[in-house]
Amino acid sequence: MAVTCTTLEEVRNNIDRLDQQIVTLLAERGRYVSQAAHFKKDADGVKAPQRVEQVIAKVRNLAQVAGANPQVTEQVYRAMIAAFIQQELAEHAALTKAGNPEA
Template identity: 85%
Template sequence: MAVNCTTLEEIRANIDHLDQQIVALLAERGHYVSQAARFKKDTDGVKAPQRVEQVIAKVRGLSEAVGANPEVTEQVYRAMIAAFIEQELAEHASLKNLQTT
């Protein structure tokens, strides 16, 4: 829960603390993304545009429920998902190469 800060330094310290948590969660999410590549048959399965839209709809709803800006949440998630798709495509290609050698 966000607290009211009295100085810019206090705000920055709280943001730094949140950034540590966010990066740890991104690392955890990334591990799951890498695992998911094993279950996808092809690159279309990796890109999964319908799944992307499901996730966006879900996080917009979550955003509204906690009082966050849904537009910001959507933009952040779209950027994050695009980066993770690139990671998963590389992982998928690597796995496919291992299977053919």
């Protein structure tokens, strides 16, 4: 829960602390994304638009419960998911090529 800050420096220090936690969580999420590439058969499986929409619906609900702005949360998640899909597509392509050197 956010504390009430009395200076801009205190606000920035708290944001910096949260950024450290967020980046650590992004790294963990990225490792799971890398693992997911092993289970998907093709690029369409990587893109998984239905799964994207499930995640968006879930995080919008989580945002409402947590008192976050659902629109901001959705925008952040859509950008994050798009970036992770690009990472996963590259990893999937490398795995496919490694499994089929003729490709």
